[in-house]
Amino acid sequence: MKDSEIISKTIAFVKETLKEAEGGHDWFHIERVYLNAQRIAQDQEVDLLVVSLGALLHDIADAKFHDGDESIGPRIAQDFLKSIGVAEKTICHVVNIINNISFKNSLEKKVEAQFLSTELMIIQDADRLDALGAIGIARAFNYGGFKNRELYNPDIAPNLNMTKEEYKKSNAPTINHFYEKLLLLKDKMNTPMGTKMAEERHGFMLNYLEQFYNEWKGTL
Numbered sequence: 652m653k654d655s656e657i658i659s660k661t662i663a664f665v666k667e668t669l670k671e672a673e674g675g676h677d678w679f680h681i682e683r684v685y686l687n688a689q690r691i692a693q694d695q696e697v698d699l700l701v702v703s704l705g706a707l708l709h710d711i712a713d714a715k716f717h718d719g720d721e722s723i724g725p726r727i728a729q730d731f732l733k734s735i736g737v738a739e740k741t742i743c744h745v746v747n748i749i750n751n752i753s754f755k756n757s758l759e760k761k762v763e764a765q766f767l768s769t770e771l772m773i774i775q776d777a778d779r780l781d782a783l784g785a786i787g788i789a790r791a792f793n794y795g796g797f798k799n800r801e802l803y804n805p806d807i808a809p810n811l812n813m814t815k816e817e818y819k820k821s822n823a824p825t826i827n828h829f830y831e832k833l834l835l836l837k838d839k840m841n842t843p844m845g846t847k848m849a850e851e852r853h854g855f856m857l858n859y860l861e862q863f864y865n866e867w868k869g870t871l
């Protein structure tokens with residue numbers, strides 16, 4: 652089967668599987684990550700099929716929505732890729748990528764993940780980019796609204812010393828998330844293109860925050 656055919660079959664599968672997914676991790680999140688990943692991969696010597704399949708399948712079963720079971724996503728991806736006859740080596744790489752990405756998100760992780768590849772680093776950058784810029788801002792307030800959090804509260808300062816568990820339980824205003832997570836991402840990017848895109852989106856968020864505070868104080 653041609654790569655383009657594998658990719659269109661995978662797109663159809665992901666759309667169908669994520670039909671009921673919540674807004675932050677729906678098909679459109681996947682599509683944006685897929686497009687970001689392709690852009691980042693442009694100037695790199697990589698296996699483009701692995702980048703595409705990894706991006707398309709990276710959130711196929713987020714452990715957060717499956718009682719923390721991190722083996723589900725990789726298993727669903729593996730079974731699907733096998734069913735359409737993708738080469739074993741490609742499947743193995745894609746599964747390693749999905750494993751590693753869900754591993755990184757895990758609260759219970761005890762040891763660091765072992766697997767590393769340029770394809771994985773590209774997909775991780777592409778996923779992080781979706782938490783930045785205009786889309787990142789929209790996703791943050793969408794998440795905050797879902798959790799019924801305040802937009803902003805000048806009396807509640809950001810806290811950069813929380814453990815992951817504390818962070819999950821914290822009911823802090825959504826603006827704090829910018830300082831606790833989003834504005835730190837640009838320095839964690841893996842690739843030159845990812846870093847460049849993150850810097851642009853970072854700048855946009857700083858402008859947004861300035862406008863936000865001015866409107867809040869009534870000075871604009």
Ligand code: ADP
Pocket residue numbers: 675756781782787790791792794795825828833
């Ligand atoms: P991932 O995309 O790696 O699964 P999450 O599920 O933690 O990450 O986050 C999904 C989206 O929700 C991201 O855009 C993230 O910025 C946003 N988000 C996560 N936690 C918070 C929070 N405490 N406040 C506001 N937005 C959040």
Ligand code: NI
Pocket residue numbers: 680684709710778
């Ligand atoms: Ni994602």
